Amino acid sequence: MNDLLKIYRDSNQLDFEKIWKEGTFVFDANVLLDLYRLPESAKNDLLGVLQNDNFKDRIWIGFQVFLEYLSNRLSVIGDQKNMFAKVKTATLSTIEKINTINAEYKSEIDNHKLSQRHALINPEHFLNDSSFKKSTKIFRKFVKHLEKLEKQQADVNDSDKLRDLITTIFENKIGSTLTKEELEDIYKEGVKRYANKIPPGYMDNKKDGSYYFKENEYIRKYGDLTFWKEIIKHAKKQKLKYLVLVTGDVKEDWWEEKRGRKISARKELLNEIYTECPDLEVFYLYNTSSFLQFAKKEIDNNIKDSSIDETFKLISNYYNERAIKIGDISPNKKEYLKQLYSLNQSISTNHLKLQDVNSQLSKLNLYRDNLYEKSNPLDDIRELAHNLAYTEEEYTEEINEIQNRLNLDMEIQKRLIEKLKLEE
The missing domain is CATH 1.10.287 (Helix Hairpins)
Known part of the structure; x- marks a missing residue:
């Protein structure tokens, strides 16, 4: 009966003070990769939490997570760099459109010959070359601002200080690689789980490709399932009592959703991890934004x-x-x-x-x-x-x-x- 109630309890029945003081917090690859996407102050806030003296010894990532992070890091950096060109192109295109609209508008108004045919209407007082130039001036100013920012944006060939910092933060807090036999068993199980939409990971069933490390092949579509198995293995081995997963993944194969809101981990996940890890009292999910919001409150002792x-x-x-x-x-x-x-x-x-x-x-x-x-x-x-x-x-x-x-x-x-x- 207690095990059943543990799976179906509401969040208001959880002791969050104990969870934040004693719990182990696990992070997925999306959280680490989002550090390259977040604004500077938000990124520093998240890094500050990970390095906080009252928190840093209770963080952990799976080997699968670190492998995915390292494999996708350059793509994210490249995407961030390429975005400047996309935004600049869109802005310059808008300037051209404004100039074209101005020319078309002037042509149409000239055809009406308002100065000869109408005593009151005078569009030149409001809409003239000067007013159109003012609007395009703002866009051109933004282009120059983009060009300055682009020089500050790291590129794929630059030294990645963030990677070095992340590696330092999670030193000795990364799971060991699974054996070839363990991975093969996960993939066999994954075929059955995905066919029956048993979480997690079935939403990634169409992903192609693999990552490789030594003799092991890490099939991308089974990445979430592999990570999940690592979490269970770690929680069981360490006899963890409180375990929190912080994820940037918001798909249905992780989250229980009611009335459009993601309220908790899927019941299948809770059943599996509580069954496999008898010492575990609480397994909980945060998305990155919620984690940062509550971390500021709990870790920095902000007012409740x-x-x-x-x-x-x-x-x-x-x-x-x-x-x-x-x-x-x-x-x-x-x-x-x-x-x-x-x-x-x-x-x-x-x-x-x-x-x-x-x-x-x-x-x-x-x-x-x-x-x-x-x-x-x-x-x-x-x-x-x-x-x-x-x-x-x-x-x-x-x-x-x-x-x-x-x-x-x-x-x-x-x-x-x-x-x-x-x-x-």
Whole structure:
């Protein structure tokens, strides 16, 4: 009965404090490759978490992941470099279109001979060569900006400092390669699993090609399944109690989805890993964005929503109990209560802002996940999904700013309450 309930429990039944303090966090290849795609500050945030003293000893990647990362690293770097040419071409093409539209518009207006035939209509006052040049000037300015950025973008022949850093971060935290016999057994099992759509990996059934290392062939379409088997082997050997997989993969062969939202790992995965690993209490999934959002809260000790709620209620109750007596109290108490009231309003406002921005970030994460799910790695829409990381970064920065203000207000309130108690 307990095993069954463990598979079907809700996330609100999990002890996330223990998971973040004691759990082993496993990362897939997409997370490592996304480090090349993320904006600089978001990339540094993620790298900072991986190197955090309270976290760095509890991270791990499978051999399959490291092999995929090394095999695809140059392609991602090349894609990032090539994107400049694509965007530049699109921008220059738009400039040409604006010039063409301007010429066509002028020709059509000239045919109407407005200056001779109409007393009021004068398009030259609004739409002239100068106004069109202003619009194209913005595009040309963007082209120059792109050219400057392109010089900063690493290319495939450049020294890859990020690879060196990732290798250092995961030194002695990478799984050993599976034997040839183990891989062959996985591939045989994969044929049956994929035919019956048993997760993970069946969504990659059309992938071609292989990676090679020594005598082993790593067939690409069985990459997720191989990685999954590595995770189970590692969890079982280490007798892990809490295990979290952080993945950039949002396909249905990993995630349980309800009403358009990815809520947990597939039940088949939970059943398999809990059966194979009797010591494991929790297996949990984060996508990269959710991991970074919660890592900032848990690893950096940022303020929790529950703490905001509790403080808000405490201060509200304390103020309300004494507000009716404000005329009968000492000047010091009166001043402290006035300050508490002001801080209370600030906390209330910022709390609502925090909820709103978190909601917007969640919607953006869901939208980005859906873009990934409906696209292939080389699709232009996939690039749009990666570019949404810029907006995610802005939301995350805004969340941090609001949380910092709340932290400061709460510290001040704490001191004011202490002063009030001394006045009692």
